[in-house]
Every structure is written in C-alpha cells, then in structure tokens.
Amino acid sequence: MILTTEELLTSPVAFGLTAATPVQRAMCRTLDGIALGELASHPDVIAALGGPEAVAALPIGQPKEWTCFGPIRSGKSLLAAVAALRATQNCDVSHLGPGEIPRVSILSLSTDLAAVVFGHLVGALTSSPALRRLLIEDPKADSVLIRHPSGRPIEVKVSAGAKAGGSLVSRWSAGAIFDEHTRMCGADDGAVINFEDARRAVLGRLLDGCQIVSIGSPWATCGPAYDLYKERFGRPDSEHVVWHATGPMMNPSWWTPARCAALQRSDPRAYATDVLAQFRAARGAAFDSETIDAAMLPREQLPSGECFMVLDPSSGRGDTFSWAVVTRCAQSPFDAYQLRGDGSVARYGSGAPILRDDHVPRRAFLRVVEIGGLEGRFFESTKAQEIVDQIALKCQSYGIRHVFSDQREAFSLESMFTAKGLKFTSLDWGNANKTAAVGALRRMLVDGDIQLPNHAKLRQELAAFAQVYTPTGLITFKGVGHDDYAMAIVLIGLLDVLGLIPKADANLCKWCHLPVEFHPVQRVGQFGFPQRVCSAAPETHVDRAVKARVHMQ
Numbered sequence: 001m002i003l004t005t006e007e008l009l010t011s012p013v014a015f016g017l018t019a020a021t022p023v024q025r026a027m028c029r030t031l032d033g034i035a036l037g038e039l040a041s042h043p044d045v046i047a048a049l050g051g052p053e054a055v056a057a058l059p060i061g062q063p064k065e066w067t068c069f070g071p072i073r074s075g076k077s078l079l080a081a082v083a084a085l086r087a088t089q090n091c092d093v094s095h096l097g098p099g100e101i102p103r104v105s106i107l108s109l110s111t112d113l114a115a116v117v118f119g120h121l122v123g124a125l126t127s128s129p130a131l132r133r134l135l136i137e138d139p140k141a142d143s144v145l146i147r148h149p150s151g152r153p154i155e156v157k158v159s160a161g162a163k164a165g166g167s168l169v170s171r172w173s174a175g176a177i178f179d180e181h182t183r184m185c186g187a188d189d190g191a192v193i194n195f196e197d198a199r200r201a202v203l204g205r206l207l208d209g210c211q212i213v214s215i216g217s218p219w220a221t222c223g224p225a226y227d228l229y230k231e232r233f234g235r236p237d238s239e240h241v242v243w244h245a246t247g248p249m250m251n252p253s254w255w256t257p258a259r260c261a262a263l264q265r266s267d268p269r270a271y272a273t274d275v276l277a278q279f280r281a282a283r284g285a286a287f288d289s290e291t292i293d294a295a296m297l298p299r300e301q302l303p304s305g306e307c308f309m310v311l312d313p314s315s316g317r318g319d320t321f322s323w324a325v326v327t328r329c330a331q332s333p334f335d336a337y338q339l340r341g342d343g344s345v346a347r348y349g350s351g352a353p354i355l356r357d358d359h360v361p362r363r364a365f366l367r368v369v370e371i372g373g374l375e376g377r378f379f380e381s382t383k384a385q386e387i388v389d390q391i392a393l394k395c396q397s398y399g400i401r402h403v404f405s406d407q408r409e410a411f412s413l414e415s416m417f418t419a420k421g422l423k424f425t426s427l428d429w430g431n432a433n434k435t436a437a438v439g440a441l442r443r444m445l446v447d448g449d450i451q452l453p454n455h456a457k458l459r460q461e462l463a464a465f466a467q468v469y470t471p472t473g474l475i476t477f478k479g480v481g482h483d484d485y486a487m488a489i490v491l492i493g494l495l496d497v498l499g500l501i502p503k504a505d506a507n508l509c510k511w512c513h514l515p516v517e518f519h520p521v522q523r524v525g526q527f528g529f530p531q532r533v534c535s536a537a538p539e540t541h542v543d544r545a546v547k548a549r550v551h552m553q
Helices: 005-010 022-032 037-041 043-049 052-056 076-090 111-127 163-168 195-203 224-232 257-266 268-275 289-295 384-398 410-419 431-447 456-464 484-498 538-552
Strands: 065-069 103-107 143-147 153-158 173-179 212-216 240-244 301-303 308-312 321-331 337-339 345-347 364-374 402-406 423-427 466-469 475-478 521-524 530-533
Touching: 005 022, 005 076, 022 037, 022 043, 022 065, 022 076, 022 240, 037 043, 043 052, 043 240, 065 076, 065 224, 076 103, 076 111, 076 143, 076 153, 076 173, 076 212, 103 111, 111 143, 111 153, 111 173, 173 195, 195 212, 195 224, 224 240, 224 456, 257 268, 289 431, 289 456, 308 384, 308 484, 321 384, 321 484, 364 484, 384 410, 402 410, 402 484, 410 423, 423 484, 431 475, 431 484, 456 484
Parallel strands: 065 212, 065 240, 103 153, 103 173, 173 212, 308 402, 402 423
Antiparallel strands: 143 153, 301 321, 308 321, 321 364, 337 345, 466 475, 521 530
16 A cells, blocks of 8 residues: 555545645645646745745655644644655665564654654554554554555654664664754754754665655744754755745634734734744844844955954863954945946946045944854863963964953963963953843844854854843843853953943044045044044045955955
C-alpha cells in the first residue's frame, strides 16, 4: 500500500481530512516532490511559498528537508503524522541487514508535546481498517511498529531530547519530525540539547526516500528556526522547501473573519503570531529585530573621529571574552548624491549640480568597525596577559588609545593595559547603569545612530536580550544563553549616557569631513550656528569627498 501524502491526508479511509485547503494539498505535494498542477496558480499557495519565483523554483523530487511555519489550529501536527506514516512506506530498506529496524523519530519541546503528532498517527492506524493492516503489533505508549511493503518493521517513536542528538543515533533513520521546532534552542544559545545537534544527528542517517519534517508556529526573532526562515523562505530547492502560511489559508473554518477580528482586538500580539504566523520580538525584548537588521545594513560613511575599544571580560569558563572596535563617523553625501560623467556632483534623480553647502548631509553616528572574542573554556590554556597582549596589538593597528570595560576583572586588567600604554576605564555595571545603557542603545538603534557589523551571533544575542524580573522584583536585562557580544554593544550605550565617547576630531572639516588643509574660516550654517570649515568652495568639498571615497575603496 503506497499512497501519496495528499491521498493519505484526505482519504476517508485514512486520515479523513476531506476538506483540506489548497495550501494543505499543495504542502502534501511538495512533501512528495510532485508537481503542484492546478494549485500552482492559487493565490494562497503562491503567497505561502514566497511568490511566483518560488513556485517556479520548486524541485521535482522529494526534498531532503521540509519545513512549515504556520498558525495554531491549522493541522500542522496532523500533516506531520501523515508524513511519518508515508515515511514508513516509502523508505528504501534494500541495503539493511537482518534485524536492523529503522526509526521515524518524533521530537518536540517535551515528550508530552511530541505525543500530539504520535496520537494523530496511532488514532488513524487503530480506527481505519485499511490502515490497521499495517500494524505489526498493538501500539505502545510512545512507539509503534508499522509494516513496510517489504515486510520489514519500521518503528515510529517519540524520542526524548539528549545531548548532541544522542537519542537519534545508533540506528538508521526513516525520517524525523521536529514539532514546535520554532521554540527549540540552538547551539549558540548554550543549550546542551538543541535543534541543530538533533538535526545534524539525523541528516547523515537518513535512508533514501526519507526526510526531515519541521513544523511550528513562529515565535521570537532569534534562534535557529528564525535563521532558517530568513535564509530559506522563498528559495526552495532539492535540499529544502519552506512554507509560511496564515490561519485563513490553512483552516478557514476555524479562523473565520469574525474570530480573527476578535483576537486582533483583544490581543494584537497573539493575533500576529497565532493567526498571521509572524515572527515577533520575544516578550520583554530589549531591542526590536527590525532596528537590529537595519543597523547591520552597509552604509556609506567617512571617518571623523578616533577609534576606541569596548570590552566585556570573561573568566573563560564557558562564556566569551568579547571586544568591539568603535569609531565616530559622519554620513557620507553619497546616500543622496552621485558623481556625474562630467565630474560634477548631482542629487540622485536630478541633473542639477550641488551649489550650496547645506545640501550635503553630515549626520554623525557610531560605527562598530569590528567585533570579536575568545570563546569557550579557555581559562586553562590562556593567561590573562596573553589576551591583553592580543587586544593591545588590535588597538595598535587601529590607533586606539582608550579601552573601556565593565568592572569585571578591572583590578588586574587596568594594570596590564596601562603597562601597554593604553588608558583603561572601568564602568560600573550595576542595575541602574545597565537599564540606562539599554535605553540609550535602543534609542541609537531606532534613530540610526549606530552601525553594527553583520555578525550572526551578535544579531542573535541582541534579538534575545530581554527584560526580566529578579526574585526581589527588580528589573534587569539578560540574554538567552550567552550574551557576551551583545553586552559589549550595550556598553556603548552606557558610554553614551556617561558622555565618555570620544568627540569628533575638531580638525575635520564640517562640510567634507576631511582634515582641514587650509586656514579654517568661520561660516554660519543653515541653522545660524558657526561651523569650523576649510576655505574651499562647497563643490570642491564634495569633490574631495568623492576622492576620499575612492581612496577608501
């Protein structure tokens, strides 16, 4: 008995979802790797796959991995149960030895949650005469043996999480179902039991004809599921197909317009996640994910201040000794202007050259030039002096004279950095200062006053950085798992609050942001304030800025 996933889902003699929506039927077809047919033009299917280009890029042939980001009450668990049964009938067991029993594993945040998918499967097997013939013996509490077309038993089992995916090794895999994978931690969160290790344990053990199926409702804008969504949604290939559907797309009989409107009025956040299946910043998140992403976009800039170093020290017993190189920059005019063929500079979309100095934008912002750190349990193999020596070399390469750090290890670090000719300033990292620092960094992100490097761990830590309450009722901030890279950036916010960020170089021209080469003159800007500028004409300033940009490239 070999049926398609769509037939198993919708047949009255199998799982009986006769009212399956076009999106649910199309999901079944992509699980099997067959053509969408008439469903390819359905607007819900196109939207849930990520657009017409994604529909056109769908592979013919079963993908190695299949993921669904969907709302609650949408049949995701039922679809996963169908996929599990399909895997027991479709896997290639021709090269297995006698007595080898492959397994379809079902994992979730807990065995209780994984039992939901398992319950759908057992319910269909025991209630349908057609499917009951596949049972080799009565189902157990957490496992069932199903007969493969060859006669070999295939086990479907609820598997508990274990370190490094330990519960998924030691046997061939006929597939794996990750239920609520959106709420599973990743290895970067410091979790011993995590989604990435479990997934990795399965991939190398998959039999031909089998796949990894991951389902879940979107949650926080951090973690492995969110990273997968950002990387894969709208880009299907033979390795991975990702779906993202809303409640009305998958279960319109439950998610009626009236029910959707009622939930939106009573709890907009729940409506966004549970109905629209949108990723949202975790409740209590200190920073909005959109502002973090915007801060990591490349930006034209001209240097206008000295670099300085920010540290978040560590004991080396599992956390990271992180550091960041920061400088003050001025906004380059190239965001709004371009160099024409005749050598003049014009506003984008206009042929008129720049003639007035106040046309040139010059907003200052902070730029994190580089971020890094020493990770893991390095205290046994690396001495503090060696770390200071490495950071001092980094400071020398950037011309840095000033190092800022929280008060951790300050007693020993200050003497070591001072011996290297660097000024060391420790910052009080009490709860009041931490709250002020988070508020300042939040404002800088919203206003576009800081640019961050495109650093995956930094982004994840900032997105997971959240407000929490201590047992005594105080508010503090911490990340999920490690937050050492995020802490280094939050310290920049404290420097801003305390007024310790080095000022812009007074010898830089306020028009072109380059060193003053001529006798400086005082001119009044558009707001009536005098400005320290060089004596060159405004169009010359822009030309010098163009040359500086070419030099930097």
